[in-house]
Each structure stands twice: as C-alpha cells, then as structure tokens.
Amino acid sequence: xxxxxxxxxxxxxxxxxxxxxxxxxxxxxxxxxxxxxxxxxxxxxxxxxxxxxxxxxxxxxxxxxxxxxxxxxxxxxxxxxxxxxxxxxxxxxxxxxxxxxxxxxxxxxxxxxxxxxxxxxxxxxxxxxxxxxxxxxxxxxxxxxxxxxxxxxxxxxxxxxxxxxxxxxxxxxxx
Ligand SMILES: [Zn+2]
Ligand SMILES: [Zn+2]
Numbered sequence: 001x002x003x004x005x006x007x008x009x010x011x012x013x014x015x016x017x018x019x020x021x022x023x024x025x026x027x028x029x030x031x032x033x034x035x036x037x038x039x040x041x042x043x044x045x046x047x048x049x050x051x052x053x054x055x056x057x058x059x060x061x062x063x064x065x066x067x068x069x070x071x072x073x074x075x076x077x078x079x080x081x082x083x084x085x086x087x088x089x090x091x092x093x094x095x096x097x098x099x100x101x102x103x104x105x106x107x108x109x110x111x112x113x114x115x116x117x118x119x120x121x122x123x124x125x126x127x128x129x130x131x132x133x134x135x136x137x138x139x140x141x142x143x144x145x146x147x148x149x150x151x152x153x154x155x156x157x158x159x160x161x162x163x164x165x166x167x168x169x170x171x172x173x174x175x
Contacts, residue, residue: 002070004032004132009039009057009076009100016103016124017075023125027163028132029173030070037064041078054080054091054100061098071135073128074100089127089151092134099131106154123154125162133164136172141165 004024006017017034025032044056057074064072080088080102089106092099106123108116129147141148144156146165151157164172 001031001068003068004028004030004070005064005072006032006034007037007039007061007064007072007074008035009074010041010078012038012075012077012103016121019121020075020124020128023162024073024128024132027129035064035072039064039074041076045078046081049081050079051081051087052076052078054082054088054102057100058091058093058098061100065097069097071096071132072098073132074098075124075128076100076102077104078102079104089157090131092131094134095137096135099135101127101131106157111154119158122162123157126157126160127151129162129164133168133172138164138168138171141168143167 006021008017021032021034041052041057044052046053061072061074082088090101103124107120108114126147133148138148140150143165144159145161146168147160147162148168149160
C-alpha cells in the first residue's frame with residue numbers, strides 16, 4: 001500500500017503536522033503518515049536573499065522517496081523562494097513525487113496581525129492540497145474556490161477551499 005508521507009523540514013510544529021495527516025488522507029483517499037526523519041534545510045539558504053531556495057529543497061527530498069512512497073510532501077516554516085519570484089508559498093514537481101509548503105507567510109504574525117492558529121491550519125491545508133495536486137499533474141484552476149486556484153497572496157488563499165473542484169477531482173481520480 002502506497003503512502004502519502006509528510007516530511008518535516010527544519011523545526012516544524014509537530015501538532016500542525018499530525019493534524020494535517022488525516023485531512024490529506026481523507027482528501028486524496030490515501031493513507032498518510034508523518035515521517036520520523038527531518039530534513040535540515042540549511043544547504044538551501046541563500047544569504048543574499050535571506051531565504052531558502054525551494055527547488056533545491058525539492059531536489060534534496062528525493063532521497064526520502066521510497067518504493068512505498070505515493071508522494072512526499074515537505075512542510076517547513078522557513079521562507080521559500082524561486083529566483084524569478086520574491087517568494088513562494090510552496091513548490092512541487094509536476095507529476096511527482098515531491099512537493100513542499102512553507103507556513104512562513106501563512107501566519108498572521110508575518111503581516112503584523114495577532115496569531116490565528118485556526119486560520120493557519122486552514123491555509124496550510126489548502127496549500128498542502130495545492131502542492132500535492134501539482135505532483136498529480138494538476139495545473140492551476142480557474143475556479144477561485146478550488147484548492148488548485150493560483151494564489152500569490154494570502155487573501156487569495158482565504159478565498160479558496162481545501163477541497164478540489166469536481167473537474168480537478170475527475171482528473172486525478174480517473175479509473
Ligand atoms: Zn500552484
Ligand atoms: Zn479545480
């Protein structure tokens with residue numbers, strides 16, 4: 001039986017990880033486990049930007065992919081970027097197997113607002129579904145409520161659901 005595996009990258013809140021697992025299992029109809037290992041992201045840090053290059057993290061994640069891995073999703077609290085953008089909430093390998101999500105800019109504190117754990121959980125679930133969706137070959141969706149809708153700011157994330165629209169679901173649950 002293949003598993004969706006959640007990989008903590010750096011220091012990541014264990015409670016958030018454990019709460020995310022059943023949500024993902026339910027949505028993708030696949031057993032989900034939290035890996036006992038942890039990836040140190042320091043190698044991907046770029047001092048000139050004071051951020052972590054998400055593509056380098058995805059590359060390093062390949063070594064955690066095992067025969068029983070369905071997909072491996074990395075979860076981190078460090079600030080991610082790719083060179084052409086100021087930041088990314090996450091990145092994924094189209095078609096799999098790895099994706100990564102950061103909660104750095106999903107926290108209300110990042111915007112100078114009081115912490116809101118419930119909102120953080122919701123945003124994390126949406127972005128986690130989004131990146132796993134990309135590993136399943138899903139592209140961005142025009143339905144703004146679908147988890148595969150693009151989001152370049154948290155306000156866009158807050159508009160969408162953590163679920164996939166019917167069209168996106170039909171694409172991944174074929175046969
Ligand atoms: Zn995307
Ligand atoms: Zn959709």
